[in-house]
Amino acid sequence: MTLSSRWPSVATSSQLKEKMRNAKVLCVGAGGIGCELLKTLVLTGFEDITVIDMDTIETSNLNRQFLFRKHHVGTSKARVAADAVRVFRPNANITVYQGNVKESRFDKTFFGGFALVLNGLDNVEARRHVNRLCLSAGVPLIESGTEGYLGQVTVHYRLKNEAGEMQYATECFECAPKQSRTKTYPVCTIRNTPDKPIHCIVWAKELLFARLFGRPDVMTDLDEAAAKEEGADANGDAADGHNATAFLRGPDEPAEAYARRIFCRVFDEDIVKVLSMEELWEAREKPKPLQLARCLGDGGSADQNGALQGAHQAATGESACKALGITGAYRIWSLAECAKVLIESIRQYLEGRPAEVGEAVFDKEDDLAVEFVTAAANLRAANYNIPQQSLFVTKGMAGNIIHAIATTNAVVGGLIVVEAMKLLASKPENSRATFILKHVTNPKAKRLLNAIAPGEPSPKCAACGTARLELLIDTSKTCLDDLVNKVLKKSLSLVEPTVRTDAGFEYEEGEGLDEDEVAVNKAKLPLPLDQQAGGGLKHSTVMYVEDQVQEFHVQVEICHKNDWDEEQDPEGFRIGGSVPQAAAKAVDTAGSSDAASPSAGIQSDDDDDLVIINGPAAKEGHEDDDVVSIGEPEVSQAAVVGTLPQAEGNLSKRSADGDIDGPRKRQRGA
Ligand SMILES: Nc1ncnc2c1ncn2[C@@H]1O[C@H](COP(=O)(O)OP(=O)(O)OP(=O)(O)O)[C@@H](O)[C@H]1O
Numbered sequence: 049m050t051l052s053s054r055w056p057s058v059a060t061s062s063q064l065k066e067k068m069r070n071a072k073v074l075c076v077g078a079g080g081i082g083c084e085l086l087k088t089l090v091l092t093g094f095e096d097i098t099v100i101d102m103d104t105i106e107t108s109n110l111n112r113q114f115l116f117r118k119h120h121v122g123t124s125k126a127r128v129a130a131d132a133v134r135v136f137r138p139n140a141n142i143t144v145y146q147g148n149v150k151e152s153r154f155d156k157t158f159f160g161g162f163a164l165v166l167n168g169l170d171n172v173e174a175r176r177h178v179n180r181l182c183l184s185a186g187v188p189l190i191e192s193g194t195e196g197y198l199g200q201v202t203v204h205y206r207l208k209n210e211a212g213e214m215q216y217a218t219e220c221f222e223c224a225p226k227q228s229r230t231k232t233y234p235v236c237t238i239r240n241t242p243d244k245p246i247h248c249i250v251w252a253k254e255l256l257f258a259r260l261f262g263r264p265d266v267m268t269d270l271d272e273a274a275a276k277e278e279g280a281d282a283n284g285d286a287a288d289g290h291n292a293t294a295f296l297r298g299p300d301e302p303a304e305a306y307a308r309r310i311f312c313r314v315f316d317e318d319i320v321k322v323l324s325m326e327e328l329w330e331a332r333e334k335p336k337p338l339q340l341a342r343c344l345g346d347g348g349s350a351d352q353n354g355a356l357q358g359a360h361q362a363a364t365g366e367s368a369c370k371a372l373g374i375t376g377a378y379r380i381w382s383l384a385e386c387a388k389v390l391i392e393s394i395r396q397y398l399e400g401r402p403a404e405v406g407e408a409v410f411d412k413e414d415d416l417a418v419e420f421v422t423a424a425a426n427l428r429a430a431n432y433n434i435p436q437q438s439l440f441v442t443k444g445m446a447g448n449i450i451h452a453i454a455t456t457n458a459v460v461g462g463l464i465v466v467e468a469m470k471l472l473a474s475k476p477e478n479s480r481a482t483f484i485l486k487h488v489t490n491p492k493a494k495r496l497l498n499a500i501a502p503g504e505p506s507p508k509c510a511a512c513g514t515a516r517l518e519l520l521i522d523t524s525k526t527c528l529d530d531l532v533n534k535v536l537k538k539s540l541s542l543v544e545p546t547v548r549t550d551a552g553f554e555y556e557e558g559e560g561l562d563e564d565e566v567a568v569n570k571a572k573l574p575l576p577l578d579q580q581a582g583g584g585l586k587h588s589t590v591m592y593v594e595d596q597v598q599e600f601h602v603q604v605e606i607c608h609k610n611d612w613d614e615e616q617d618p619e620g621f622r623i624g625g626s627v628p629q630a631a632a633k634a635v636d637t638a639g640s641s642d643a644a645s646p647s648a649g650i651q652s653d654d655d656d657d658l659v660i661i662n663g664p665a666a667k668e669g670h671e672d673d674d675v676v677s678i679g680e681p682e683v684s685q686a687a688v689v690g691t692l693p694q695a696e697g698n699l700s701k702r703s704a705d706g707d708i709d710g711p712r713k714r715q716r717g718a
């Protein structure tokens with residue numbers, strides 16, 4: 049049934065209302081956007097809603113995820129959100145799943161049961177996964193993302209006419225390569241020549257925290273450097289790949305003595321060593337070693353046994369600042385405070401959370417972890433004469449936090465519902481991709497929302513087109529494990545990849561394999577690519593890569609390349625063709641240079657994908673420009689989350705007089 053009136057007059061028709069009541073919609077994500085979306089959906093008249101979210105509510109969600117209250121902390125987001133909106137519309141039928149949308153129960157058949165899929169996610173892997181399932185199930189997807197004041201809603205579908213012919217088709221989520229804002233930091237800058245606060249924070253979080261509290265079998269660059277020295281001291285050989293003993297705690301070593309030894313090692317002795325690499329300092333300011341006793345000041349900071357004053361209590365593992373009586377998240381700590389917090393946080397970890405040591409992963413919600421990183425980063429900043437940061441700012445930078453704006457989420461939630469209504473009203477020609485770019489577009493335009501026609505499908509798209517990807521990789525040094533985990537799962541967002549070649553190589557994952565098959569596949573993982581069965585995965589080998597859950601197929605041609613430059617390509621591979629940008633990371637974390645400024649250089653971690661509009665580079669002083677056409681936004685750091693199509697391509701569809709073309713209407717039979 050199509051509605052005869054034009055959009056938007058049709059929006060209030062009783063026919064559309066009925067369609068909204070009956071339409072089965074799937075909301076993926078019940079976080080910042082998801083809460084707004086659910087609320088607006090039920091208030092608009094949608095009554096058959098399914099919600100998936102894998103997470104539980106955290107205290108830090110409460111400021112913007114308004115369906116949640118303090119007493120809900122620790123409980124399922126999807127369930128609480130559903131219960132809350134049921135109050136607004138008691139006859140709504142809301143089905144809840146607390147789970148990861150990548151689970152195999154949410155397969156093509158599951159997706160095929162919905163009229164529309166509405167995403168309120170926060171990471172690109174899940175978005176790609178949902179995109180692929182929507183493509184294979186033939187269900188329209190409305191995508192969204194926000195980042196501070198910025199946001200966007202995009203619409204993706206292939207709609208057939210009654211004769212089964214493709215009538216309207218937009219680009220899919222993966223058609224336009226997204227430029228990842230994941231920042232990579234050359235390891236040598238982080239290790240030897242930091243010159244920004246973020247370099248010190250990355251070092252504290254990715255190297256020191258990981259080394260002291262993380263998995264001991266995972267080497268960090270601290271080990272590599274230290275082990276090289278140890279190996280060289282002992283027998284002149286390079287490191288053999290084992291962790292440096294310098295960071296191991298002696299069997300009877302008291303926690304605080306260990307903490308002090310670590311301090312001396314990393315902020316004093318290591319700096320002395322790096323100073324001896326004279327070529328590094330020809331054009332740079334030399335770093336200064338820090339002596340612990342001097343940092344602590346008059347010696348009165350420690351008692352006769354060397355224990356810090358104020359830290360005599362048994363360690364609870366909760367907070368070093370609390371134990372030391374140090375307050376002030378927004379001020380910069382003195383050097384003495386940093387030294388004390390560093391030593392006390394190590395003691396708190398070792399004595400208060402012994403079970404976690406060797407397993408810990410940095411978590412921005414963990415006070416002790418943030419205190420440790422703040423103290424360590426600031427001490428390192430003092431070594432290198434780099435400005436220090438408050439705990440609040442460090443937390444933002446280490447946790448890749450862009451402070452979310454509830455209103456942006458509300459606007460985006462509302463726009464998703466508007467686009468959903470257009471599709472239900474069978475008005476795909478009225479679909480719009482809408483961008484909230486207020487502070488980066490021409491202020492004279494005074495336009496908060498910029499709506500453009502959805503982009504066209506790209507034949508080169510790996511998800512919906514027929515692209516063959518090219519993988520540049522060192523086939524003799526890379527093992528299959530890295531190909532599977534770093535290339536296929538991480539870069540291409542596959543969940544359970546299968547790889548086959550014409551010459552008979554096979555690798556499979558996923559349900560349905562028996563124990564023997566799993567073991568056979570696992571045994572292949574440590575071997576280099578060129579030593580795999582079927583003559584190896586070598587230069588010119590074409591791999592047929594598949595993910596059955598996603599119904600994703602792509603051909604990947606291998607190009608052997610050795611001599612990778614670690615700084616330029618820290619991952620040691622590159623993927624060409626129409627592929628979503630790999631989240632290549634040297635030391636894969638990031639942060640903003642100013643946590644108070646939401647659009648500052650925040651980068652993605654595993655949870656947040658940030659992409660940049662590939663518009664023309666921002667000109668200096670663009671605010672003075674008389675004309676900044678809406679078709680050419682002046683965007684450099686307009687970071688939005690998720691679904692942003694390439695602005696140039698899309699925006700150019702707006703004609704000079706401001707008309708917007710609808711989505712591509714296919715010729716009959718095309
Ligand atoms: N693979 C997935 N399956 C199911 N839900 C997911 C998946 N990935 C992300 N989500 C959910 O998407 C929601 C995104 O919401 P939002 O961006 O507000 O993040 P958040 O985790 O609530 O907040 P923040 O990251 O700012 O602390 C989260 O509730 C998260 O649990």
Ligand SMILES: [Zn+2]
Pocket residue numbers: 219220221222223224505506509510511512513
């Ligand atoms: Zn596509």
